Amino acid sequence: MKKILLTWANGMLATDFVDRHKNDFEIFSYDKNTLDIMDIESIENKVKEIHPDIILNCAAYTAVDDAEDIWKLLNYHINTLGVYNLAKISNTYAIDFITFSTDYVFDGKKESWYNENDICNPINEYGMSKYLWEIFALKENKNAIIVRTSWLYGWWKEFKNFVNTILRLSETKSELKVINEQFWNPTYTVDLSLAVSQVIKNIEKYRGSIFHFSNETENNDISWFDFACEIITMQEKNTKIIPCQISEYQTKAQRPNFSKLINDSDIKLRNWKEWLKDYLDNL
Template sequence: MKVLLTGANGQLGRCFIDKFPIDWILLATDSQQLDITDNLAVNNFINEHRPDVIVNAAAYTAVDMAEDEQDLAYQVNTIGPKNLAIAAQKYNAKFIHVSTDYVFDGTKNIPYVEEDTTNPINIYGKTKRNGEVAILNNNPSAIIIRTSWVFSEYGNNFVKTMLKLASNKSELSIINDQLGCPTYAGDIANTILTIIMNEFDGGIYHYCGDQSVTWFKFASKIFLITEKLNPITTKKITLKPILTSGYPTKAKRPLYSVLNMNKIEKIAGIKASDWNNALVHVISHIK
């Protein structure tokens, strides 16, 4: 099995490399080795290497910066996936793409299913949704995995941000009215590998953590685990719950972005990410 991975230096990309079967062939690329926004480069690369599967883990994920860098976000999150989807169709490769809970506006109060109407409220979400549409319009057999609140021992994420801030602050104000499901990137990687090894119909699937929490509760769990792992050296930190209105950002965030996983569980028996256990692993690795 030969697999082309884009976004190899990101959280998901690095976890995917860690999990990758040793008897398969991996073509791990970043933007320097393969610019997915360049249609000719994409076609030439895939024509030359002829992968059996293409996994697109590349994305522009700086939610606030995307409001100012709209064209770059559009190129990476919409045009790039479209280029890959078309090339995958042309060269008969299975195509797996990773999307986001931010395609929804967060006005529901029960978990979003794949068929729910999308209505992104920021540029990042809009470019990711446009990418989904472009993929399925050009490659109906493509598989899209929507996930949420991704964290890992790699790259930049909420867990690392909390630990970094706590190193020089004694009190942190954390948003307590946005609800979502933290998801370990290593579990997403395992899900992608399961999809590769099995027959899946093209379309959208939701995959996320097994428990929904607010950012405040997620942060509380982070510091609870940190203290248990390092009871002597861990500095005490006070967390203050605040509303989204008390922490204005350039990009709006959905207040509710919990995803319903029934579809992928029923089809393939794939279980939700056990993010509590994963968090112990991640913090242990970081510390």
Template sequence: MKILILGAKGMLGQELVRVFSDHEVLAWDREDCNICDFEKAREKIISTTPSLIINCAAYNNVDMAEGEGREICFKLNAEAPANLARVAKELGASFVQYSSDYVFGGTKETGYTEDDPLDPISEYGKSKAEGERLLGEIGGKIYIIRPSRIFGVKGSGEGVKESFVDLMIRLSAEKNEFDMVDSELTSPTYAPDLALRTREIVENHPPGIYHGAQDGACTWYSFAQEIFRLIDREDIKLNPVGSDFYPRPAKRPVCSVLINTKLPPARSWQEALAEYLRDC
């Protein structure tokens, strides 16, 4: 099977290239295909005739999206995926798009299932929700997978950000006390596990919406606690604070735990984190 992976140099994209390495993989990043230039992107994709298109390219600067980044945010997270889905439908190919837990407002304390109604509270969340809506209208063999707080080996592409895990480890070399937000409960996602989950979904399950995060949930505070415990940094002092301690342009969901009802249980975020820290 010929598989096109867009955003192949990102944290998730590089893992997908590895997971599908026994197939013919076209690993494209922004220098290979500008998905915001629809006509040129369509022409290039059509010429390669992939059977599966996986889009990892996205805009994820949540706060910038509240202002000057809003236009490109909606273009990358809604309009471009919709155009890619149309190309996939034209080819008869399957299409995978990654969404976000931020499509939910965070008022449901028990967490959110795949079929819960969307109620985003930020422009970033709205862009992801709009992308999901457009894909639903287009139809075809579309898989929407929602992760949250992805961590793993940093990608090599231009502008790729480090994960929260890597950020904490890097900053711990400079200081030993942090004020950490002890709210915004959600489910972290390990990039290698998400790549494997993606393959499992497209090979064994019908098109639809899936949750691809690890099992369990944590706040930023408890996430940091586990990171420093696993790297034996008992000298680090963490001070739990509320979300209002760090004023930010974009609102965040208080609880956006992704509940998986369609797939076998994922391993816990703690187990995945331990593997990452052991291997990195």
């Protein structure tokens, strides 16, 4: 059974990965208090203790808006030094390394969907830090595997994600305004975990690859508004969802208007509506 050293075991993605794959892999998972990815010595000590086959890094700085101002330096610090440390140690000890990036490495100005080889041009600080993250990962470990994903929502109710927010607001609001001008693919962390487990099981084949893993939306473009409407319909709530423009809902970070990810690999994720139903049925 493959041994996995998993960073940030309490994050949304990591929680689902452990939950789904605890019988498939021997997983040693650590939160920020037991393994800080900015501390290279701690990483090396854990590697010497566990002898993992794979480092699966789910830790990151992820607060997109605060990365614009109050946590700008922390964002760069974690998302560059952290990934550098993990990539360096994994290379030194010949361990496979998988780490996650984002659709925010793109500027959203391409007139169609993004594939793995498209040119990055981030338009916010978090996106820039994740672009540097990819460069550090591949520079320090040419076998590093980068999984770009987008718009995660996960199993556990307590996590802050778009689906949980819409459900919470629908308890008290009769109307909700939701942006209808930004388009990307939602991704259920359970399906993402299943795809990552496929990578791990055949890792020899995928070293040095960049993947685009998010739920399939076929030829449709899905906006925040479309996603909110689907959540409300599936849950048979009465809240009216009203489409609005970006200018009505200003955030500190600019986001790409169109960053749908195309997955050209042989590992496929399922349709977004199927997984949304699965998530809502199990809440």
